[in-house]
Amino acid sequence: GGRAWLKPGLQRALWVKNITRCKSEHLSPTLLLDRLPADFLRAVTCQVCDHLLADPVQSPCGHLFCRTCILKYGRALGPRCPACALPCPASELAPPAKAFMGILQGLVLRCPQRECGEGVRLDAYGAHCHAHGGDEDEGVGEGGGPPQGRGFDCYLPVNKGG
Amino acid sequence: GGRAWLKPGLQRALWVKNITRCKSEHLSPTLLLDRLPADFLRAVTCQVCDHLLADPVQSPCGHLFCRTCILKYGRALGPRCPACALPCPASELAPPAKAFMGILQGLVLRCPQRECGEGVRLDAYGAHCHAHGGDEDEGVGEGGGPPQGRGFDCYLPVNKGG
Ligand SMILES: [Zn+2]
Ligand SMILES: [Zn+2]
Ligand SMILES: [Zn+2]
Ligand SMILES: [Zn+2]
Ligand SMILES: [Zn+2]
Ligand SMILES: [Zn+2]
Ligand SMILES: [Zn+2]
Numbered sequence A, B: 001g002g003r004a005w006l007k008p009g010l011q012r013a014l015w016v017k018n019i020t021r022c023k024s025e026h027l028s029p030t031l032l033l034d035r036l037p038a039d040f041l042r043a044v045t046c047q048v049c050d051h052l053l054a055d056p057v058q059s060p061c062g063h064l065f066c067r068t069c070i071l072k073y074g075r076a077l078g079p080r081c082p083a084c085a086l087p088c089p090a091s092e093l094a095p096p097a098k099a100f101m102g103i104l105q106g107l108v109l110r111c112p113q114r115e116c117g118e119g120v121r122l123d124a125y126g127a128h129c130h131a132h133g134g135d136e137d138e139g140v141g142e143g144g145g146p147p148q149g150r151g152f153d154c155y156l157p158v159n160k161g162g
């Protein structure tokens, strides 16, 4: 069937890391302040990289990915949905519903900076981290801290939906 | 394995209908105003009855169900999660995170009453339908209209999370 080419589990995860290389740009769902239900976490994370959705786009089959992730994935592995293997050409990627974007942007993260730990909305997280200024080297984990030598705009789900 | 006893697809759906009998009390996700992404819909619907979560509880494995659905299901089929077959005793069902309950209660439904069609938040839907008064027989579909001869409180996800 159409799913046969999908690599399972760990092997796929390693592949994907090499394709997307987004670890320093995207945010880990472990930053979320609340212990949200498993299926909800799945709904707000990228089906390619498992980070919190950054500038998400939706496939015709209804799955969600960071825009850069699905484009890189499609170039490397062909235009099929990484979640369900249905056809997924770049031309048919669409913005998710505005109502969904509002929910995503309203998720509250815990600031990982030492001596802060404040709860910050996803759509304010870039500015918040920026305000911490030079404290960028405090060694938080994957996707946990501000990216090195980059702006913070990559955190924002810039796509407002439609 | 532990999943072997789970009945797939249609057969299971018919079973479950007979166990929960919640069609006239719960709301169909087709009432949602926005075309929300597939995984998000899964996150706000009951893994037993597929209606919008009503008074949801969370299993130790992180799956969500209407309280009445998982209790009826457990009594009929034993204390295993209907989504993943892990142990799911009634005593370990917990309220979902408050942040999730806020998102659920803020979902906007389209009022199915003829000549209304207004967008109404889930947590205001019962009162809204009640205000339509005697127009309760307009023949909307499954889970679409006010229940016959009942109050409207059953619509509310009364559990505020914790
Ligand atoms: Zn990523
Ligand atoms: Zn991604
Ligand atoms: Zn898909
Ligand atoms: Zn901070
Ligand atoms: Zn139901
Ligand atoms: Zn249910
Ligand atoms: Zn489960």
Ligand SMILES: [Zn+2]
Residues within 6 Å of the ligand: B111, B112, B113, B116, B117, B118, B128, B129, B132
């Ligand atoms: Zn109405």
